[in-house]
Amino acid sequence: MSVQIPYIDEPHPVTGVTNAKLGVWLFLASEVMLFGALFSALITLRLGVNDWPHGYDILNVPLATLNTVVLIFSSVTVVMAWASLKMQNLSRFRTYMVLTILCSFIFLAVKAVEYGHKFEHGISPATSNFYAIYFVITGLHGLHIIGGIIVNAYLLGPGSRMWKTQPERFTGRIECAGLYWHFVDLVWIFLFPILYLL
């Protein structure tokens, strides 16, 4: 007899979620604390000095606005990818997943252009605490985007073989990946006004 783990593809009758979904929610709770700590650090640093610069004076607001739109769009496509699976349509799932990943790459490209401009002017984390916290928070967010790309690409490619054998479980995985992607999007929604607009 081998080990049987229940509630992998069906929700637990009491909690109403699968193991993976509960796990992802817990993971996101810890992520909230991680970014929460960094935002708190930003607030503390900002309140501690008189000459904190305004983001809109020294950062590229139009590019960041473009990135905001791109990320929100990708949040829609990742939901559509999941909905397509719910409607048993694997090819449409693939289309939406490709769009999601494409958006992630556009976001990273735009971010690279922004970073490039700063580096050209010799700006680094050592320049000032504003730039330091800017690079740390956007850099960490960028790493989360890359993580999302890896997960989504896996689920689009080799991971999608699971669809044939365990469609319920595969749909659950897409939902979990989607939850994570929404979180990454949500971090940007907070990050954009706090760093760029205030």
Place this chain on the structure above:
Amino acid sequence: MTHAEHTHSGHHEMPFWRKYIFSIDHKVIGLQYGITATFFLLFGFFLMILMRWQLAYPGVEIPFIGKALTETGALTPDLYNALGAMHGTIMIFLGVVPMAVGAFGNYLVPLQVGAQDMAFPKLNMMSYWVYFVGGVVMMSSFLMPGGAAASGWTSYPPLSVTANNAQTVWLLAMVFLITSSLLGSINTIVTAVQLRAKGLSFMRWPVHVWAQVATAFLLLLAFPPLEGAAVLQLVDRVFGSSFFLPSGLYIDGAKASVAGGGNPLLWQHLFWFLAHPEVYVLILPAVGVISEIISTNSRKPIYGYKTMVYSILFLGFMSFVVWAHHMFMTGMGVTLSSFFQATTMIISIPSVIILTTLLLTLWGASIRFTVPMLFALAFLPMFAIGGLTGLPLGLTASDIHLHDTYYVIGHFHYVVAPGTLFALMGGVYFWYPKITGRQMNQFLGKLHFWLSFVAINFVFMPMFLMGSKGVSRRLYDQTGYSHGAATQSWNVIMSTAAFVLLLAQIPFLYNMFTSWKWGKKVENDNPWEATTLEWAASSPPPHENFPTPVEVYREPYSYSPTSRKVRPQFSQQEA
């Protein structure tokens, strides 16, 4: 025995490395955690023995190994600092937490909820190996030029930011350890909540499961801010930012060339936001273990099970809002100090309730003085001393005098060493028959207990007196001060006791290893006549724990002090 044969025949043989090295079986992973943590606990203890030699005999060559460490054979001040920082780091992050959460949580939580394994077995394997890598990285900092990280386990800036490169290694190792805890805590919560056996409602969880779940939430939510802080300090060190470096910073009389504008207190806030809940991470699993031992060996239900559970949850919640009581002396202001003083007094209430319920469980009980019970009974006054001596530290006025003295060291070591570590040792004696199918030797166990109990009090009790006299906790040689010289003779007593304590662990280790093969075999799967689900499994449990699913019929701890009748959770009979 028929159990073991039956399950063995149903297994296909796995190669050695799959079964014992890269195992996904929660029991093997639990033992891996246990063995690794034991190594680190002994190593951290050994570092302290070196330091205690220096404290007792300042500047005297360390016998036998001194010449191998330094040119003169005595500790240098720098090496003393490094050993102090590494002792704290190793004991907490590589020793006690992996033992309490990694080993006990991993091994027992799935068994106690009647699950076949953790919810995510591969994630479980990964969390152990990430911890292992973190440990190796942390150890490797000893090989750095200039020695290991020496900024204390708290790594306060600006000292830590301007320290040598071993500090960077320390930060990287911490990122590994934090990631490992994160994966483990998610796994524990999901397992305990989702994989409960039929009939096991939340209020039928053993106290140990409650304690582990509360601990997992603390690790889950308190560790990420330290991860964030570690990243900020890493950026400070590697990319030259000034998150924690204020403007106008002078180092060695020269103005430091940093951008400035940073805030050293920011690190302390972020650090203690983790490190205060961490204190409860250290103590809650111990409370869980002690509850199981006391209830079983006193043949009584826990006095006020629900009160106990709510106290654990309240304690967990409150532990997030007391962190700045470590910072009364930093000049953060009276308003903040008053707030944190108030919350600190509030958090002592659930702690006292927990202790009281355990104490009242003994009232009218039919106590069996087994070795685990001896450790559990010692835990109660030791934890009480540790907890009550914390109150003067939590009050801002008395903290002015006691802050950063040996009093503080005595206080938290009473909680962690004769508190948590005694509980975990008791736990080893208690669950050993389940893990191996054999009992540990009772005589060696009692020898281990009494020697440790006496020695450990001689180590830590004088610290309260020494601290009251104002001796700072960070002195390399206290004889340079008149109040230090006056109490120097106590250092000799404490150091001797510490060495006896080290020797006292030899019977324990010998017992643990030899009983595995030669210990007395247990007659059945439930040698202590206990009630919780792990005793329904065979000893040792097969890979899938319960070949046929277990069902739960009642609350835990249905003992009777007046008769030998036990009603385990898994037995249907109402007898």
